[in-house]
Amino acid sequence: MIADVLHFSFTVSDLDRSVAWYTDVLGLELVHRQRQENAYTEKLVGIDGAVLEVAQLKIPGLAPACSTHMLELIEYVGARGACPSSLPTNQVGVAxxxxxxxxxxxxxxxxxxxxxxxxxxxxxxxxxxxxxxxxxxxxxxxxxxxxxxxxxxxxxxxxxxx
Structure with a gap:
């Protein structure tokens, strides 16, 4: 049984810039930031050398049902991926x-x-x-x-x- 949606996530190129945009421009609220540099994370994401900087955000005044946040922004500071020039919504896999x-x-x-x-x-x-x-x-x-x-x-x- 699927009980609820826990959160949604975007991988970003610069976490500080993205947190500023999502809070100052879009109006979300920063809940928590953390660095994930451990064997568990590397195994979970399936990428050798993965080190993640993570920011968790929510809609102000709205408590997510099963989590502290509704959106995660993740910057891979170890095992950084490529930045595509565009992410058109008709591209398979783009959310x-x-x-x-x-x-x-x-x-x-x-x-x-x-x-x-x-x-x-x-x-x-x-x-x-x-x-x-x-x-x-x-x-x-x-x-x-x-x-x-x-x-x-x-x-x-x-x-x-x-």
Whole structure:
């Protein structure tokens, strides 16, 4: 039985830069940082010489159900991997993190002014389960894709968020 989602993770090239972006620009809260330099980690990730710097983040005011955090950012400082020039979402194996927001247009304008690279401005969702909402894709400093999704007013009200 799968009981819940524990966390999601992105591998980043510069943990300090990424933590600053995810906290200062995106608005997440840093919960914990640690260095993982041990045989257990090397065995777990299956990479000889792996040494990880890890930052754990959460949404402020929202306690994850089964963990202290919802997102891990990991920098491989030992056994560093290559930085691809782009991570298009149609590339097999590329993931994205979708965040539910209640202020997509204001958030878009603020983040754009802070230099965030957006793939698109908020787009009205005209069909499907999220019809009446708005969504946009953006990139973190390493090109990882994040989706912001604002449900319709009725859906926000049903969720108790409006």
């Amino acid at each position: 994205h993190l979708a965040l539910l927001v209640t202020d997509i247009h204001e958030r878009y304008a603020r983040m754009l002014a802070q230099g965030t690279r957006f793939r698109n401005p908020p787009v009205e969702i005209t069909e499907g389960a999220n019809a009446g909402g708005w969504a946009c894709y953006l990139h973190d400093p390493d090109g990882c894709t994040i989706e912001l999704l604002q449900p319709s007013g009725a859906r926000l009200a049903a969720l108790g968020l409006e």
